[in-house]
Structures are given as C-alpha cells and as structure tokens.
Amino acid sequence: MNIVQETLSKVMIHYGFRHKYEVAEYFGVTPQALSTWLTKGQIPSKHLLKVKSEISQTEIPVPSDPTIEDNKTVIDYLINENVKLKNKIRELQMEMGQLRANKTEDNLFKRINARTLILIGRLSDGVITEIGGKWYETMGYKESELVNHSYEEGFLHQEDVAKIKKNQMNILKSRGMKESRFSTIRRWKHGKTGKYILLSMVWYINIDNDMVEIVAKAIDLTFDGPAHLVN
Numbered sequence: 001m002n003i004v005q006e007t008l009s010k011v012m013i014h015y016g017f018r019h020k021y022e023v024a025e026y027f028g029v030t031p032q033a034l035s036t037w038l039t040k041g042q043i044p045s046k047h048l049l050k051v052k053s054e055i056s057q058t059e060i061p062v063p064s065d066p067t068i069e070d071n072k073t074v075i076d077y078l079i080n081e082n083v084k085l086k087n088k089i090r091e092l093q094m095e096m097g098q099l100r101a102n103k104t105e106d107n108l109f110k111r112i113n114a115r116t117l118i119l120i121g122r123l124s125d126g127v128i129t130e131i132g133g134k135w136y137e138t139m140g141y142k143e144s145e146l147v148n149h150s151y152e153e154g155f156l157h158q159e160d161v162a163k164i165k166k167n168q169m170n171i172l173k174s175r176g177m178k179e180s181r182f183s184t185i186r187r188w189k190h191g192k193t194g195k196y197i198l199l200s201m202v203w204y205i206n207i208d209n210d211m212v213e214i215v216a217k218a219i220d221l222t223f224d225g226p227a228h229l230v231n
Contacts, residue, residue, distance in 0.1 A: 002041045007051060008034070014055050119146075119214040123205060126150045126168065138218055140191030157187035157196055171205060180205040185219070 008023055017023055024031045027047050037043050117139070118132030127150050135141045152161055164186070171180060181204050187196040198219040205212050 004037045004041055004043055007043060011051060115217050117216040121212050123210050123212050126152060139197060155188055160186045178207055
C-alpha cells in the first residue's frame with residue numbers, strides 16, 4: 001500500500017466514508033483527481049496538510065524528501081491560513097466592540113428615558129391635560145391625580161407657584177410673542193412622602209395653541225425648605 005492509498009484509507013476510516021467520491025468531496029476535488037493521485041503515488045502537500053491538521057499526525061504517513069515545490073506549497077498554505085485567521089479575528093473584534101457599544105448606548109438610553117417625566121397643559125389656566133413617564137414610581141402620583149388638575153393645587157412649593165404664576169401672566173400679556181423655551185428648577189411635592197423633590201424642567205410654550213410642554217427629570221435629593229432656585 002503506497003502513501004496515497006494509506007492516507008485515503010485512513011481518511012475513510014476516520015470519517016466513516018464508504019465511497020471514493022465522499023473522499024473527493026472532503027478534499028474539494030473531483031474523483032478523477034483522486035485517481036491521478038493514486039496513479040502518481042503522490043498527494044499535493046496542501047491536501048496532505050489538511051488531513052494532518054484534522055487527523056492525529058501519528059495516523060498519517062509523512063512523505064520523505066519533500067520537493068522545493070512541496071515546501072513552497074505548504075508555506076503558501078500556512079501564510080494564507082494565517083492571514084485569513086487574522087482577518088477573522090479582526091472582524092470578530094469589531095463585532096464585539098459594536099455589540100458592547102450598542103449595549104452601552106441602549107442601557108444609557110433606557111436609564112435616561114426611565115427618569116424622564118412629561119407634563120402637557122394649558123398656558124391660560126395651568127391645568128395639566130396629559131402626562132408621560134413614570135410619575136408614580138418617581139413622584140408617587142397616579143395619572144388621575146395630575147391630569148385635569150392645575151399646578152396650583154398643592155403640587156409645587158408655594159414660592160415656586162408664585163414664580164410660575166408671575167411668568168405665566170407676563171407671557172399672556174406679551175405682544176408679538178408666539179412661543180418660548182426656557183429651563184428652570186422647581187420643587188415638586190412627592191405624592192407619598194410629602195417631601196419636595198427638585199425637578200430640572202425644560203419648558204416649551206406655544207402661545208397660539210395655549211399649550212405648555214414640560215420635560216422634567218428628578219434631581220437625586222429631597223428638599224423640605226426654601227431654596228435658591230433658577231427663575
């Protein structure tokens with residue numbers, strides 16, 4: 001039994017192949033190519049290397065006195081495999097980095113979004129018409145306790161109510177103003193504890209539509225007394 005016959009036999013035994021065409025498919029060649037190997041008594045080095053890398057080296061006979069061409073084929077094969085491996089590693093690293101970035105962005109967005117409170121109401125009478133966000137979890141209010149109620153009904157600290165009412169009257173009296181945007185910090189009473197929570201608020205006022213939209217976030221501390229606040 002020559003080296004080709006021995007190698008093909010070991011491949012068939014190792015993988016349980018019963019036909020030569022299965023061995024040809026394993027090597028990615030035609031059955032005619034296998035016949036040529038058997039006739040010449042020689043297997044191209046890259047195919048022999050494939051077998052040696054997948055079956056224990058002790059099971060595969062090593063041809064003696066490899067030619068310069070054989071050595072070059074093996075070297076080229078190894079270089080090519082090394083380049084492909086490096087490219088694959090680089091692709092995986094990029095995918096991992098993107099997954100980590102996406103996960104971080106998603107988590108950050110969720111944390112920010114979870115803390116956002118929305119208030120929509122009328123400018124003319126200060127009545128709240130719609131809310132959004134986790135008002136109950138953050139501030140202890142159910143939707144029914146806020147919607148259709150005015151901001152003057154004990155939600156805000158009295159000092160802040162006076163400031164908001166003053167701004168409200170000034171805007172309603174203004175001539176030529178269509179809309180306004182500004183930010184403030186106000187003290188809002190927690191619906192369960194009664195303590196005042198500092199809310200950072202961004203206000204958008206549309207005078208023609210008699211509408212006020214407020215995006216608020218709770219500042220992580222409670223406050224019971226007066227404060228020096230942004231007007």
